[in-house]
Amino acid sequence: MSNAGEPSQSSPQAGDHRLFNRRLKVIVTVVVATMVGASVWVVLTSPSSNESGPPTSSTIAGRPQYSAGVVNPLEPSGLGPISANAIPGFVESYVSDFTGNSLPSVWRSFSGIPGGDPTGQFSPAHVVVSGGLLRLNTWKDPNYHNQWVTGGLCLCGEPLTYGAFFVRSRQTGSGPNEVELLWPKSNSWPPEIDFNESGGATDETSATDHWTIANHQTQSFLSVNLTQWHTWGVIWTPRFIKYTLDGRVWATDSVAASIPNLPMTVDLEQRTICDPRSQCPTRPTSLLVNWVSTFSSSTSTG
DSSP: OTTTTOGGGOOTTTTGGGSSOHHHHHHHHHHHHHHHSOSSOOOBOOSSOOTTSSOBTTTOOSSOSSOOOEEOTTSTTSEEOOOTTOSTTEEEEEEEOOOSSSOOTTOEEOOBOOTTOTTOOBOGGGEEEETTEEEEEEEEEGGGTTEEEBOEEEOTTOOBSSEEEEEEEEESSSSSEEEEEEEETTOOOSOEEEEEEOTTOSSEEEEEEEETTTTEEEEEEEEOOTTSOEEEEEEEOSSOEEEEETTEEEEEEOOGGGOOOSOEEEEEEEEOEETTEEEOOSSOEEEEEEEEEEEEESSSOO
């Protein structure tokens, strides 16, 4: 989240929805909604019917609707950033391939205790650019009493209202919650759009649209190997939010009241919850990001 690493500016909610296993959270939410009249609304969506569990990356139907990147064997992930005119209805507004050894000036690293996660800790030292990659690194840091410390940052200098956002990334292991999201430029929650959230796992992700102060949610799950390279995307217009994996739409939110209409930024985070040990590593792990591309809407209707 854009300022979630700064305790004085953190939203009290920021990260609260990540304090429990994601499947358990859905069950609890539905039970509470039934008993007390529904302060939270959860909707599970997918482009295919799969009653035995969430869809998998191999069962997402159809040909890719969007580009996942340009083939380039020199890139660490094998694909370079999406071409400037490759997303119909959108124009490229920002791209970073993370060359060199420092963050571009429009990015800002987080520090401090994450909002809603009192046992966690962000440090800018855990955000590294090297070898053509942005690396968010979780490890036990002696500068913080040898506790698990994580990396987080925001594309704070490039907010957009509506757009298409793509992150090519992979995880090296389980433990921390790895999340790619859109967060309000104002740092005032809600809304929040999580378009790739691991929940500490490496075999499943979720996408969640948070809206209203009561934390209504539209949420979807997908079984996928997060240790492999993937291009994650969210297409946000006034009419819908579409979540993409390697160019294929895997979930859609078209609930009109849930769609935000204010400037938001791309945020990339790791979070640990080690007390209780619900999202706690057993060894150092990283979120590797090859590139980030954003596109602004060329229309007003989406």
